[in-house]
Amino acid sequence: MNINIPRQYLYLSVISLFLFIFVLVFSFSVLIPNGKEYRIKRLDVKKHYKELRSYRNLHDETYSILKELQGKNVRIITAFDTTFNPKKFEKQNKVYFSDLSVKEITLEEPQEEFAVYEVNTSSHINSPKSFYDFLDSVNKSNWIIAINFPIHFKRDKDIIESSFTMKVYCNNKERVSQDSVSVDK
Amino acid sequence: MKHSYITPRHKSALTQDVQLLLSFFTITILMLFSTYTFLIYKNYVFTSEKETVIIEKNQLKVSLSSMKSKIEYIEKQKMLSEGIYTKNIVLKDSMVNLFDLVPTRITLSEAKLQEKGLILYGITPNKDVYNFMLQAPLRSIFHRTYSSFYPAKNGWLHFVSTNYIDEEDIASEH
Numbered sequence: 017m018n019i020n021i022p023r024q025y026l027y028l029s030v031i032s033l034f035l036f037i038f039v040l041v042f043s044f045s046v047l048i049p050n051g052k053e054y055r056i057k058r059l060d061v062k063k064h065y066k067e068l069r070s071y072r073n074l075h076d077e078t079y080s081i082l083k084e085l086q087g088k089n090v091r092i093i094t095a096f097d098t099t100f101n102p103k104k105f106e107k108q109n110k111v112y113f114s115d116l117s118v119k120e121i122t123l124e125e126p127q128e129e130f131a132v133y134e135v136n137t138s139s140h141i142n143s144p145k146s147f148y149d150f151l152d153s154v155n156k157s158n159w160i161i162a163i164n165f166p167i168h169f170k171r172d173k174d175i176i177e178s179s180f181t182m183k184v185y186c187n188n189k190e191r192v193s194q195d196s197v198s199v200d201k
Numbered sequence: 202m203k204h205s206y207i208t209p210r211h212k213s214a215l216t217q218d219v220q221l222l223l224s225f226f227t228i229t230i231l232m233l234f235s236t237y238t239f240l241i242y243k244n245y246v247f248t249s250e251k252e253t254v255i256i257e258k259n260q261l262k263v264s265l266s267s268m269k270s271k272i273e274y275i276e277k278q279k280m281l282s283e284g285i286y287t288k289n290i291v292l293k294d295s296m297v298n299l300f301d302l303v304p305t306r307i308t309l310s311e312a313k314l315q316e317k318g319l320i321l322y323g324i325t326p327n328k329d330v331y332n333f334m335l336q337a338p339l340r341s342i343f344h345r346t347y348s349s350f351y352p353a354k355n356g357w358l359h360f361v362s363t364n365y366i367d368e369e370d371i372a373s374e375h
Contacts, residue, residue, distance in 0.1 A: 024216070024218075024219075028218065028219065028222055031222070031226075032222070035226055035229065035230075039229060039233065042233055042237075043233070046237060047233070047236060047237060047240070050237065050240040050241065050244065051240060053240075053244055054240050054243055054244055054247070057243075057244055057247035057248065057251070058243075058247060060247070060251060061247045061250050061251050061254070064251055064254040064255065064258070065254060067254075067258060068254050068257060068258050068261075071258055071261040071262070071265070072261065074265065075261050075264060075265055075268075078265055078268045078269065078272070079268060081272060082268050082271055082272050082275075085272060085275050085276075085279075086275065089275055089278070089279055092275075092278055092279055092282045093275060093278065095282070096278050096282075129274065129277060130281065144296065144297075144300050147296070148293050148296065148297060151289055151290075151292060151293040151296075152293065154289055155286045155289055155290070160281070160282050160285055161285070161289075162285040162288055162289065163288075163289055163292055165314055165315050165316040166313060166314060166315050166316075167296075167313075167314040168311075168312070168313050168314070169309075169311065169312045169313075169314075170310070170311045170312075171309065171310045171311065185281060185282075185285070
């Protein structure tokens with residue numbers, strides 16, 4: 017049996033077959049692996065974006081909490097940051113005493129977070145009321161001051177000699193500097 | 202041999218069929234390559250996006266931990282300062298109460314306030330006034346109270362009152 021196919025159609029068939037094979041090979045060797053990679057990466061990026069969103073929300077919440085806390089405690093934070101100045105302390109509290117002098121300042125063994133200075137003072141007051149007023153004002157002063165024992169009062173004619181110990185609390189500078197370094201990083 | 206008298210048709214290799222087939226081939230190959238380019242581009246974009254997101258996440262983590270430590274530190278400062286303020290107020294109140302305890306007939310010349318004790322020096326008209334008006338209330342506050350007297354020039358009595366709170370009792374109260 018003689019099949020008479022024109023040569024042109026034969027060429028076309030061969031080229032079509034070649035294209036078909038090329039499409040198959042290209043799809044299976046290049047497109048499908050890339051497509052799989054695309055799908056995996058898309059899901060991965062989506063997951064990372066989701067995590068990022070939750071981190072941002074947490075960050076924003078924490079930031080607002082920090083700002084609120086800083087806003088509410090400005091005085092305390094500033095007081096802890098302020099280094100104790102004996103002259104300023106004497107000047108501020110002279111109204112309660114007829115005479116006030118800071119005798120000795122010693123740094124106690126450094127604690128982890130706060131530095132504590134022990135301050136010995138001697139003063140003269142007209143009445144215990146002045147000392148009460150001083151105790152009221154200490155809680156509003158520029159420093160965090162705890163009045164400590166021993167407190168000694170001795171009458172000398174019309175005035176009372178008094179001496180007492182205070183503990184002044186402030187930030188441990190080393191810790192603060194370590195914190196700022198870690199934040200910079 | 203046969204001869205034709207008509208002029209021969211101009212024959213081209215690009216017949217209509219071939220043109221159709223070529224355009225089909227071109228479109229197919231273009232689609233394949235455009236898909237491939239799209240995938241390559243998107244994969245690159247996803248990789249760079251992922252890197253950016255990871256960097257941003259790490260920055261947020263660092264910032265978060267720094268903020269958390271700041272919050273923790275402010276809370277500690279707040280707690281410490283509130284404790285100190287309360288102690289100062291309590292100290293003031295106890296001093297007011299102490300000096301209110303001293304009756305007008307007794308005059309104090311010296312007072313030593315210690316963490317677990319109180320020493321009072323003064324002058325009293327007689328022992329009874331001291332015992333009833335000062336020692337009794339002091340006994341109700343302190344666990345151990347000791348008094349000693351010695352005569353003054355005006356016939357009154359100087360007294361020294363030493364009062365202590367026992368350490369074990371303070372611990373059990375806390």
